[in-house]
Amino acid sequence: MSSKNIRTVAVIGGGTMGNGIAHVMAQGGLDVVLVDLSADVLQRAVETIGKNLDRQVRKNRISEADRDATLARIRTETDRAAGVAEADLVVEAVPERAELKAEVFADLDAHAPAHAILASNTSSISITEIAASTSRPEKVIGMHFMNPVPVMKLVEVIRGLATDDETTARVMELSKALGKVPVEVNDYPGFVSNRVLMPMINEAVFALMEGVAEPEAIDTVMKLGMNHPMGPLALADLIGLDTCLNILEVLHRELGDDRYRPCPLLRKYVAAGWLGRKSGRGFHDYDG
Secondary structure, eight states, X not given: OOSSOOOEEEEEOOSHHHHHHHXXXXXXXXXXXXXXXXXXXXXXXXXXXXXXXXXXXXXXXXXXXXXXXXXHTEEEESXXXXXXXXXXXXXXXXXXXXXXXXXXXXXXXXXXXXXXXXXXXXXXXXXXXXHXXXXXXXXXXXXXXXXXXXXXXXXXXXXXXXXXXXXXXHHHHHHHHTTOEEEEEEOOTTTTHHHHHHHHHHHHHHHHHTXXXXXXXXXXIIIIIHOOXXXXXXXXXXXXXXXXXXXXXXXXXXXXXXXXXXXXXXXXXXXXXXXXXXXXXXXXXXXX
């Protein structure tokens, strides 16, 4: 199907990244099936997309008709096999665990059409490894969106060892058509974004643990001194401290370098359920 355009996209996972990806794909004129095992998660995802579209309307970025048309292009499905049955592209956005991704991709391979590209929104796990659980490794690719997806322009496009040129070209073209800026990178742990970002976040947590400064002070130094729009601890809270820990563990294991060793304080916060914005508390307090 080299010439056929991507028209239908299945997004696997209705969490923060999944609903953002569905939003952007539908706003780009594609038919979207948002798939999650939980009907409650899907309901919340559609409500979130609606709220984010309403915000775009209030800011005069889209019209009310655009908002309604975007929502009309999204349908939900709790049966993964049914959800991917007609997809030209599947984008997986499930939690950052290698064994879960392997299981999901084996299932996608069994139920998606033969021509479908299978993409992962993974932020650190090997695309080559994910592709090995399918019979179409040449059609498996990384499509790493940034959070919040409707706002952030970057898409890291990650080629696995077997990913072919046609798959890469089509994902690059689609990303541009969605108004994103795709950057092609090769398959190394953490790719570019998290290989550079996570050691900075981790070092900020070490600075907090060692009593160098309070969270607000650490973030202010990086915002005003390094011109970052958000401090590293606030950014970790936005990403989710559990996600940061998962990525650091992948980097530490796969690269074998102690500079990626997760800070004990990060582990402690995750163990306490202090995961950042989504739990109401992380390095900063978000209650209310």
